[in-house]
Amino acid sequence: MPRPANPLVRESLLDAGMTLFHSQGFNAVGIKEITDRAGVPKGSFYSYFDSKSAFAAEVLKKYWAGIVRRHTAVLRDETTPPARRLTLFFEALTREHAEHGFALGCLVGNLALELSDDNREARRELTVIMDHWSRLLAACLADAGGESSVAGSDDVVDLASMLIESWEGAVMRGQIDRSSVPYDRFLATSLPRLLGARAPAVQGRRAP
Structure with a gap:
């Protein structure tokens, strides 16, 4: 038995x-x-x-659940303006990456680049995670309504996807350079430009 x-x-x-x-x-x-x-x-x-791919799917699910648990409550905080919530969210992720000297990157992004089409279970989980991430950011953006602090797109899902894509690019560059500079650039320039607003200035982070 x-x-x-x-x-x-x-x-x-x-x-x-x-x-x-x-x-x-x-x-x-x-x-x-x-x-x-x-x-x-x-x-x-x-x-x-059942397989290494099925295992990777579960690893990704656990990794993403940890991010949701630790960092996404701020996106639903109605006492804070939506643009500020997004800034706080990405600042929290930046601090977490800084704990490892910006060397590890994002596991979601890393495996998205590495997994082949044969790893179907894991790639399906990546799609689920990206969809969920986009929905979380889009819900925050939708809260902005007519606020001038978030402008420039009638489709908040598209804008949410653009934020993720810009963030993952910054993470990849930071991983290559082992540097906070791409993260700072995202927070100080890319994020506010995508939101159509001026985000709070990034303080206290310099390239290693």
């Missing part, structure tokens, strides 16, 4: 995968490295996940 699945083992595998994929990439990491880091036998991996 097979042993029942242990949720603690599953979470340990996901945590190990998230750390390894974020620091080394998807293709550079093997199943044995994941199970070794999680402290479980290699054979146990397939008791929890």
Whole structure:
């Protein structure tokens, strides 16, 4: 009779995968490295996940859930103007990336560039995450209504997508340079231009 699945083992595998994929990439990491880091036998991996791609999908889901939990409440804070909420959201992400010297980048963006069409489960999860992210930003933008602080697009979903695309480009450049400069440029220039407003000045961050 097979042993029942242990949720603690599953979470340990996901945590190990998230750390390894974020620091080394998807293709550079093997199943044995994941199970070794999680402290479980290699054979146990397939008791929890059908494939490495299915595993990556769950890692992405966990990674994104963490971002939602830590950072998206500000987007729904009706006591703060929508443009300011967006600035606070991206500033919080910037601080998190700074904790790793801007070396790791965004796991969503990293795997989007690395995963092939064969990794169907993981790529489907990337689509789900991008759609959810766009909806979160679009809902915040929609709150602006007729405010002059957010202008220039009748379609807030398109504008939300543009914000994400600009952000991910800044993250990639920051990862290459190991520098806050692309993040500062996004916050001080790209974000306010996309919003059609002048965002609060970025203070206290300099290139390493």
